[in-house]
Amino acid sequence: MAGPAGGDPKGGVAPQSTRVANLAHFVTRSARRLADRPALVWGERSWSWREFDARIDAMAACLAGRFGVTKGDRILVQSQNCNQMFEAMFACFRLGAVYVPTNYRQTPAEVAWLQEAGGAAGVICNASFPAHAEACNASAKPPRFVLAIGEAAFGEDYDALVDAHLGESVPNTPVDRDDPCWFFFTSGTTGRPKAAVLTHGQMAFVATNHLNDLMPGTGAADASLVVAPLSHGAGVHQLAQVAAGATTVLMPSERFDVAEAWSLVERYRISNMFTVPTIVKRLVEHPAVDDFDHSSLRYVIYAGAPMYRADQKRALEKLGPVLVQYFGLGEVTGNITVLPPAEHSLDDEVARVGTCGFERTGMEISIQDEAGQELPPGTSGEICVAGPAVFAGYYDNPDANAKAFRNGWFRTGDLGHQDEAGYLYITGRASDMYISGGSNIYPREIEEKILAHPKISEAAVVGVPDPDWGEVGIAVLVAVAGETVSEAEIGAFLAEKIARYKMPKRFVFFEEMPKSAYGKITKKLVREALEERGILAGEAAA
Structure with missing residues (x-):
């Protein structure tokens, strides 16, 4: 068949509407199809899909009718994981409003800046953070309203408002592909965090891709354990669970308890979880991994940073072929690469080590x-x-x-x-690379070599100014519990494995490695810790 004449880039087809399904429709269809099956579990409480949908409807009705929230309004949410936070996400989507979750460990001033920079019309704040609500109200552009999750003096009670509006039905607002649904704040490793604008069409693709590439076969019989904050990658992961009709299980408290996590895996027959390499490391090194049945796990998905080979092998030995790696930033919604279970191997000759x-x-x-x-x-x-x-x-x-x-x-x-x-x-x-004596040094290569030492648990290498070489490396190390290791021992171990110009100038031992709220080792925090200890100042003086 001949193609369209005239070179029309649209192939002679008139432009069509870019309308897409509102992301809240994921809940709508699961509530219709799986009404009495569990949608969400938190502690000893659970909500069926029908109940979950009804509570989302009630909050959406409240936001629209009581506070005048309309399509495009931004709603900032400052909370640790809880059912209300998860509901609020879909209530925003349902109205065509924009969900703006924060890293709940940020300071009141930082959250107030996010509220102001994002132009949030309203704030939903957990009762645990009164100073954050106060800071938002005192900002140059205060929100129109503040709701409190739990009993608090700073705003109307979220659950009371839900109870008052139960039974009200709110249709999913029509949205186009490029309509914003989520402001995903970057971690702000340099300068102020930036609000990455995620859209309904983009997120529908991501949810579909997650189910296709990361955890194929996931459905209503599955359950997913949340071990990371819903404000970022875990929230995207759970959106895919809702799309599949799978049950979401929240950890009972914000403190990550490894034994408790494994007990939930056994109790709810958890089939998948999303986490970061440092949390996988904690899960498989804890004695509780052998105390509970985890045979239900099909996908343990890790991202946020590559997993060191030694940790990867230990996880494979304990859990079997369930590891799934992906690489992705918030701006690409964690959706760039995948390394599925079949391509994880204990055999270095078979595995593509480092990919x-x-x-x-x-x-x-x-x-x-x-x-x-x-x-x-x-x-x-x-x-x-x-x-x-x-x-x-x-x-x-x-x-x-x-x-x-x-x-x-x-x-x-x-x-x-x-x-x-x-x-x-x-x-x-790119910001981690440093130049020593005119040669580019990539810290990750050195870290991998150091972690092959049996007495080293964690490693981070940063470049610091040096009067002779321009920059040199400092390796920050955490020893395996109960082990004693010296700088000389690590230096001798490394000398046979890397070129001399790549050798860190110093090896510094910490009892605990600085990590972000999401459990990731960040070079920014490592540098700050070195500065606090006066080590960087000492190097500069030298």
Whole structure:
């Protein structure tokens, strides 16, 4: 059949509406189909899909009728994981409003800045954070209203409002593909956090892709344990669970208790969980891993950072072939690569050691040089990505958008290379690399080598100024519990494994590695810890 004449890029087809399903429809269809099956479990309480949908309806009716929330309004949520936080997400979606969750461990001033920068019309704040609510109300652009999850003096009670509006039905607001649904704040490793704008169409693709590429076969018979804050990657993961009709199980408290996590896996026959490598490490090194039945697990999904090979092997030995790795930033909604269970192996000759996987369905990776030219396989450069999972841009931040996009590609700021088969290997963040004596040093390579030492549990290498070499490395290490190890021992161990110019100048031992609220080791926090101990000042003086 001949193609359309005239070179019309749309193929002669008139433009159509870009309307998509509202993300809250995930709840609607599960409530219709699975009405009395459990949607959410928290502690000793559970809510069926019918009850979950009704509570979302009630909050949506309250937000719209009592507080005048309409499509496009932003609602900031400051809370640790709880049923109300999960409901609020879908209540916002249902109204076409924008869900703006915070990292609940941020300070009152930081959260007030997020509320002001995001132009939030309202705030839903857990009673545990009165200072945060007060700071938002005192900001230059205070919210129209504040709701309190739990008994608090600073706002109307969330549950009382839900009870008052139960039975009211709110239809899902019509939305287009590019209508915003979520402001996903970056971690702010440099400067202020930026609000990545996620949209209904983008998130529908991500939920579908998660189910296809990360945890195929997930459905209403499955259950997912939440061991990370719902404000970020775990929230996206749970959105996919809702889409599949699977049960979401929250940890009973904000404190992560490994034994409790394994008891929930056994009790609810958990089939998947999303976490980060440091939490996987804690799960498999704790004695409780052998005390509870975890045979129901099919997918233990880890992201946020590559897993060190030693930790990966230990997890495979304890859990079997259930590990799934992915690489993705908030701006791409965790949707760049996947390394499925079948491609995790204990055998170094079989496994592609060090890879974070291949491109997710519908996504494309390009390794580019500083000028934006694509580099051949095996050559390191900046990891750039295109596809339906890429966000719409940063809210009200044209300078950041200009830096983040080039020729249609989103620039991740991560460095790496692809092999001939398309598997991606991350070298590190561009900001983590340092130059010593004119040579580029990538900390991750050194960290991997250090972690092969049986007495080392965690490692982080950072570059610091040096009068002779420009920059040198400092390795921050945490020893395995009960073990004693010296700088000289690690230096001798490393000397046979890396070139001399890559050798860290110093090895510093911490009792505990600084980590973000999401359990990730970040170089920013490591540097701050070194500064607090006066180590960086000492190096500069030397």
